[in-house]
Amino acid sequence: MRLVVVALFIVGLLATTNCSPAGADGNENRLTVFVASSLTDVIGDLATAWEAAGGSGLLEVVGGSNHLAAQLRDGAPADVFLTADAALFDVLGPDRIPVAVLGQFASNHLVAAVPIDDPAGIRGPADLRRTDTILVACVTGVPCGDATFQRYGDLPIDSYEPSVRAVVTRLALGEADLGIVYATDVAAEPRITAAWDEPPTCPCVTYAAAAMTDNGTKFLDFLETDQARDVLATHGFNREAAPSGSS
Amino acid sequence: MSRVPTRAPRPLLVVAVLGIAFLALPVVGLLQRAPWSSLDDLLGRRAVLDALRVSLTVSVIAAGIVVVLGTPLAWMLARVDIPLRRLVRALVILPMVLPPVVGGTALLFALGRRGLVGQWLDRWFDITLPFTMTGAVVAATFVALPFYVMTVEGALRTMGDDLEQMAGTLGAPPLTVLRRITLPRLLPAMGAGLALAWARALGEFGATITFAGNLPGRTRTLPLATFQALESDPEAALALSLVLLAVSLVVLLPTRDRWLPTR
Numbered sequence: 050m051r052l053v054v055v056a057l058f059i060v061g062l063l064a065t066t067n068c069s070p071a072g073a074d075g076n077e078n079r080l081t082v083f084v085a086s087s088l089t090d091v092i093g094d095l096a097t098a099w100e101a102a103g104g105s106g107l108l109e110v111v112g113g114s115n116h117l118a119a120q121l122r123d124g125a126p127a128d129v130f131l132t133a134d135a136a137l138f139d140v141l142g143p144d145r146i147p148v149a150v151l152g153q154f155a156s157n158h159l160v161a162a163v164p165i166d167d168p169a170g171i172r173g174p175a176d177l178r179r180t181d182t183i184l185v186a187c188v189t190g191v192p193c194g195d196a197t198f199q200r201y202g203d204l205p206i207d208s209y210e211p212s213v214r215a216v217v218t219r220l221a222l223g224e225a226d227l228g229i230v231y232a233t234d235v236a237a238e239p240r241i242t243a244a245w246d247e248p249p250t251c252p253c254v255t256y257a258a259a260a261m262t263d264n265g266t267k268f269l270d271f272l273e274t275d276q277a278r279d280v281l282a283t284h285g286f287n288r289e290a291a292p293s294g295s296s
Numbered sequence: 297m298s299r300v301p302t303r304a305p306r307p308l309l310v311v312a313v314l315g316i317a318f319l320a321l322p323v324v325g326l327l328q329r330a331p332w333s334s335l336d337d338l339l340g341r342r343a344v345l346d347a348l349r350v351s352l353t354v355s356v357i358a359a360g361i362v363v364v365l366g367t368p369l370a371w372m373l374a375r376v377d378i379p380l381r382r383l384v385r386a387l388v389i390l391p392m393v394l395p396p397v398v399g400g401t402a403l404l405f406a407l408g409r410r411g412l413v414g415q416w417l418d419r420w421f422d423i424t425l426p427f428t429m430t431g432a433v434v435a436a437t438f439v440a441l442p443f444y445v446m447t448v449e450g451a452l453r454t455m456g457d458d459l460e461q462m463a464g465t466l467g468a469p470p471l472t473v474l475r476r477i478t479l480p481r482l483l484p485a486m487g488a489g490l491a492l493a494w495a496r497a498l499g500e501f502g503a504t505i506t507f508a509g510n511l512p513g514r515t516r517t518l519p520l521a522t523f524q525a526l527e528s529d530p531e532a533a534l535a536l537s538l539v540l541l542a543v544s545l546v547v548l549l550p551t552r553d554r555w556l557p558t559r
Contacts, residue, residue: 115527183409183427188510190528207427208509209516211524219509223410224426 078105080268081126083117085133085256086212087157087193090237091284092131098276099268107268113191113212121145121261128265133157133192135257147259154272155286156255157231159196161244162220169226171244182226183207185219192254197229199252204229217241236285253287323541330538331531338535346513347521348539354429354517355497358436362493365437366444367486371478373445374452392442399438400506407434408507431508432515436497443496444489451485452478495544518543 084092089111096107110117110127118137121127122145130147132138138147163171169182176182187194188209193216197204207225210216213234219225221240228241231254235243260266271277278288331338338344372378373385391399407414407425417423425431459481463473501519508515510524518540525533 113527119527119530183424185427185509188524190524206511208511210510211505222404222408224404224408 079108080105080128080264081108081110082129082131082268083121083125083127084109084111084131085114085117085192086111086214087133087231087233087254088131088256089214090233091281091286094280094284095272095277098280099271102271102274102276104267104271111214115191116211128260128262129268130259130261132257132259133254134195135255138257138259145261147261148263149260149266149269151258151269151272153255154258154277155281155288156253157233157286158249158251158253159193159200159229160232160235160247162217162228162230162235162241163226163244164220164223165240165242166223167226167242167244168223171227173245176227176244177201177204180205183224184227185210185216185225186229187211187213187216193229193231196252196254200250201229233285249287256286326534326537326541330534334531335535335538338532339539341532343512343521344532344536344539347516347518347536348543350429350432350513350516351498351518351540352543354432354436355494355500357433358440358497359490359494361433361437362441362444362497363486363490366441366489366493367448367482369441370445370448370452370489374449375457388445389442391439392446396439396500396502396504397506398502400435400503403435403438403503403507407431426507427509427511427515429508429514432504432517435503435507436500439500439503440493440497444486444493447489447492448482448485451482455481491548495548498544499540 082092092107092109092111096109099107110125112120114132114134114137117125117127117130118132118140121130122140122142124144130138135150135152138150141147161171161174161177163169169176169179171182177184184204184206185208186197186204186206188211189195189198191212193213194209208219210219213230216225216228216230217234217238220228220230221238227244230241232249235241258269258272260269282288369388373381373388378384394402404411404426406412407417409415409418409424409426414425417425425434459477460473463477464470468476499519500517501523504515504517505520505523510516510520516524518536522533522536522540525536
């Protein structure tokens with residue numbers, strides 16, 4: 050009896066969570082796109098624009114750039130890899146050499162952000178050094194974490210999150226007082242806001258795309274179209290990085 | 297006492313060996329890829345030692361809390377006629393079937409700074425659980441407790457309560473019965489449950505990173521360090537996995553002989 054209850058519960062969970070990803074169109078022609086987590090909000094609109102331009106459906110796999118690169122290295126199937134760090138193309142291994150690469154299709158910069166009600170009363174950059182606040186940032190090794198370290202140096206960080214989306218969630222839920230995220234995250238998430246006003250400052254993160262299969266090259270071409278650029282601009286991505294951009 | 301050994305049906309043996317191979321193969325894979333030559337260097341790193349210390353501290357404290365909370369709970373489930381017992385038991389087992397990340401999120405909504413109870417902890421007592429080692433202990437306890445309760449409750453049921461009844465009719469007060477009869481007989485099962493719960497706490501990942509975050513020396517446990525190293529430094533990840541494997545075996549091998557029926 051206990052088993053039955055547990056089994057029913059699991060079936061229930063599966064039923065509520067498992068239906069969404071498979072669209073009505075079936076899987077045959079869909080492109081599998083590995084997407085850096087900081088592109089989470091824009092990829093849906095990019096997919097819509099791509100389909101409007103006659104492309105097949107997209108199957109998006111969102112995750113930290115490094116995590117996705119590790120999956121690719123270990124043989125995960127993908128047609129396209131959109132990353133916040135072009136250097137990751139070099140660690141995919143001899144079996145996974147991209148068919149084509151688009152060096153840079155957008156860029157982004159870091160901002161300090163707070164929950165919308167600013168529980169700790171953050172005023173300016175000096176507050177980054179305060180130890181009585183909860184400060185979260187990306188872990189070093191992932192693009193946003195490396196950029197954070199480059200720009201701010203050692204900070205009294207309370208939690209190194211695996212991806213920038215995790216930092217955004219900490220702030221949006223009010224569990225952290227201050228976090229380092231991308232400008233696009235502040236634009237997209239209504240529950241967080243920039244901690245103070247400042248002009249866009251690099252180091253910037255530049256997004257690169259790799260086609261892992263011949264099919265994927267079409268999506269790279271699409272990223273250079275005006276439609277794709279418009280979508281990216283709408284979400285607050287810059288077109289070009291400043292000269293001092295990240296490696 | 298000599299017994300005629302049971303003759304196992306051959307097909308059963310074949311399947312059983314397949315089962316062993318399935319479980320052992322990943323371990324063999326880990327061992328053959330392990331960077332034995334640079335192991336010294338990898339394991340001596342500050343980051344590894346920090347993670348080991350956090351892991352041991354968190355899992356041992358969690359195991360202690362599990363025994364204190366879990367023993368009365370298992371006893372109640374087995375012996376007391378409580379209403380909605382089936383529902384209560386399902387609730388107790390829930391963390392076992394729940395994906396740990398979901399468990400961590402649930403903990404955040406309950407005990408986080410803006411959580412149901414957490415906001416009062418924060419406001420009245422200035423206690424914030426997320427991003428602290430205490431938070432990591434809470435996460436580990438949450439996922440490990442059911443393993444202990446299930447084991448001990450099962451043992452209590454198998455044991456029956458004849459002896460306790462008897463002691464009661466002879467005039468022993470309930471606490472004496474518990475201390476002199478129930479607990480001594482329960483000790484092996486408690487040990488087994490403790491070993492399982494501790495192992496689960498040691499391996500805990502999802503609830504920890506979701507609820508307690510990831511800070512070296514405070515909340516970054518071995519599994520978190522392994523996950524992170526996997527992305528940037530696979531060699532270090534392998535070394536960390538070996539540490540986890542070794543620590544688990546060191547505890548499980550002897551306890552298994554002593555506490556779980558092994559014949």
